[in-house]
Amino acid sequence: MATRRFELTTLGTGAALPARGRFPTAQLLNVHEALYLVDCGEGTQERLRVAGVNFMRIGHIFISHLHGDHYLGLMGLLSSMHLLGRKNALHVHGPAELKQVIDLQMQVSGTYLRYPLHFQALPHKSGVLAMEDEHITVRLLALKHRVPCTGFVFRERSAPRHLRKDKLNLIPHFRRDAVKNGEDLRLENGTVIANVELTTDPSPQRSYAYCSDTAYEPALVPHVRDVDLLYHEATFTESLVKRAQETMHSTAFQAATLARDANVGHLLLGHFSSRYKSADELLHEAVAVFPRTSLSYEGGVFPVHERTTV
Numbered sequence: 300m301a302t303r304r305f306e307l308t309t310l311g312t313g314a315a316l317p318a319r320g321r322f323p324t325a326q327l328l329n330v331h332e333a334l335y336l337v338d339c340g341e342g343t344q345e346r347l348r349v350a351g352v353n354f355m356r357i358g359h360i361f362i363s364h365l366h367g368d369h370y371l372g373l374m375g376l377l378s379s380m381h382l383l384g385r386k387n388a389l390h391v392h393g394p395a396e397l398k399q400v401i402d403l404q405m406q407v408s409g410t411y412l413r414y415p416l417h418f419q420a421l422p423h424k425s426g427v428l429a430m431e432d433e434h435i436t437v438r439l440l441a442l443k444h445r446v447p448c449t450g451f452v453f454r455e456r457s458a459p460r461h462l463r464k465d466k467l468n469l470i471p472h473f474r475r476d477a478v479k480n481g482e483d484l485r486l487e488n489g490t491v492i493a494n495v496e497l498t499t500d501p502s503p504q505r506s507y508a509y510c511s512d513t514a515y516e517p518a519l520v521p522h523v524r525d526v527d528l529l530y531h532e533a534t535f536t537e538s539l540v541k542r543a544q545e546t547m548h549s550t551a552f553q554a555a556t557l558a559r560d561a562n563v564g565h566l567l568l569g570h571f572s573s574r575y576k577s578a579d580e581l582l583h584e585a586v587a588v589f590p591r592t593s594l595s596y597e598g599g600v601f602p603v604h605e606r607t608t609v
Contacts, residue, residue: 303331303458303502304329304330304331304332305329305330305331305455305505305507305602305603306328306329306600306601306602306603307326307327307328307329307507307528307530307567307600307601307602307603308326308327308328308329308350308352308598308599308600308601309326309530309567309569309595309596309597309598309599309601310322310325310326310327310343310346310347310350310597310598311323311324311325311326311340311342311343311346311597312324312569312570312571312578312594312595312596312597313368313570313571313573314368314532314534314548314570314571314572314573315366315368315572315573316368316573317341317342318573319573319575319576320597321571321573321597322340322341322342322343322346322597323340323341323342323343323367323368323369323371323372324338324340324368324369324511324569324570325337325338325339325340325343325346325372326338326509326530327347327350327352327357328453328507330434330435330453330455331434333358333432333434333435334352334354334356334357334358335357335358335359335360335361335435335453336354336357336359336360336361336376337360337361337363337451337509338361338362338363338369338370338511339360339362339369339370339371339372339373339376340367340368340369340370340371340372341367341368341371341372342372343372343373343375343376344372344375344376344379346597346598349598350598354376354379354380355380355383355385355387357389358387358388358389358390358432359389359390359391359392359430360373360376360389360390360391360392360393361392361393361429361437361451362391362392362393362394362397363393363442363448363449363450363451363509363511363512364394364442364444364446364447364448364449364511364512365393365394365396365397365400365446366446366512369511369512370393370397370400373391373397373401374400374401374404377389377401377412377416378410380412380414381410381412381413381414384413385413385414386413386414387414388414388415388416388417389414389415389416389417390417390418390419390430391416391417391418391419392418392419392421392429392430392437393418393419393420393421393449394420394421394447394449395420395421397418397420398418398420401416401418421439421449422439423439423441423447423448423449424439424441425438425439425440425441425518425519425522426438426439426522427439429451431456433456434455434456435453435454435455435456436453436454436456437451437452437453437454438451438452438454438522439451439452440452440508440509440510440519440522440523441518442510442511442512442513442516442519443513443514443515443516443547444511444512444513444514444547444548445546445547448511448512448513449511450508450509450510450511450513450519451508451509452506452507452508452509452522452523452526453506453507453508453509454504454505454506455504455505455506456504457501457504458501458502458504459476459479459480459501460478460479460480460481460494460498460499460500460501462475462478462479462497462498463497463498463499466496466497469484469486469492469497470484470497478494478497478498479498481494481498482494484497502605503605504605505527505603505604505605506525506526506527506528506603507526507527507528507529507530507603508522508523508526508528508529508530508563509530510523510529510530510531510532510554510557511532511570512532512534512547512548512570513531513532513547513548513549514543514544514547514548514549515543515549515550515553515556515557516557517557517560519557519561520557520560520561521561523557523561523563524561524562524563525561525562525563525564526561526563526564527563527564527565527603527604527605528563528564528565528567528601528603528604529557529558529561529563529564529565529566529567530567530568530569530595531549531554531557531558531566531567531568531569532548532549532554532568532569532570533549533550533551533553533554533568533569533570533571533581533585534546534548534549534550534570534571534572535548535549535550535551535572536550536551536552536575536580536581536584537550537551537552537553537584540552540553548570550584551568551581551582551584551585552584552585552587552588554566554568554585555584555585555586555587555588555589555592556588556589558585558588558589558591558592559588559589563591564591564604564605565591565592565593565604566585566589566591566592566593567592567593567594567595567601568581568582568585568592568593568594568595569594569595578594579594581594582594
């Protein structure tokens with residue numbers, strides 16, 4: 300049975316400034332062909348085009364905080380969706396003040412969107428269920444930054460059980476969905492075949508956690524424990540830990556420490572300061588603490604795999 304898609308595309312990996320070929324933060328999460336945009340820095344719609352993404356298919360946009368490198372591309376994207384004739388509803392989740400920003404810009408430009416725009420103000424509290432649909436649940440992470448900043452944990456919903464190929468001939472087509480959902484099979488003669496004889500366990504539920512701008516925050520560990528993929532900002536190396544503390548950002552060493560303590564499957568670093576010509580030194584610092592670490596990059600695609608390590 301083909302694996303249902305669960306993959307992350309990193310559209311922008313820079314901190315604050317678009318520089319050295321890095322763009323402001325934006326990510327696209329594809330879960331079973333449903334698209335979720337995470338942050339929307341300047342130029343995100345163009346980065347989506349370069350990645351070959353039809354951004355009209357995006358159903359939900361999550362904004363972590365109101366520093367410009369994380370949301371200044373939002374209004375342009377909303378406007379382009381309007382100009383391209385979008386009709387389907389769009390859901391935007393973010394800080395309460397973001398609605399004021401959207402409303403003011405719509406007002407002064409005399410713009411009336413062709414599509415319904417639903418806004419959800421997010422509390423700054425870890426563990427809160429922010430949204431759920433048929434594919435995922437999304438819970439919040441209270442990050443530690445100079446302004447209220449929220450991270451997100453995306454968890455795949457439980458998949459149906461797999462039908463055993465050698466038992467398919469026993470299961471009528473109209474009963475297969477019920478059996479996938481765990482029901483026993485009752486035959487016309489009254490015989491009951493237990494579900495465990497007809498199916499195998501479903502695929503494991505995969506998970507992705509997004510830690511946007513944040514100082515090192517050990518309180519996050521229980522909320523991201525055992526996730527399959529953790530994205531964590533790594534703005535500086537440990538040599539600039541004082542600068543990280545001043546700006547309430549993290550070093551690569553600190554990101555790796557959190558990943559190790561939370562026993563995550565894989566760590567993905569991003570939000571690199573423009574002072575670094577290459578992010579390799581950030582990677583080297585992190586790998587020394589947590590070997591299962593990679594660098595995000597513009598247009599990078601990272602499949603989220605179920606745990607293969609403990």
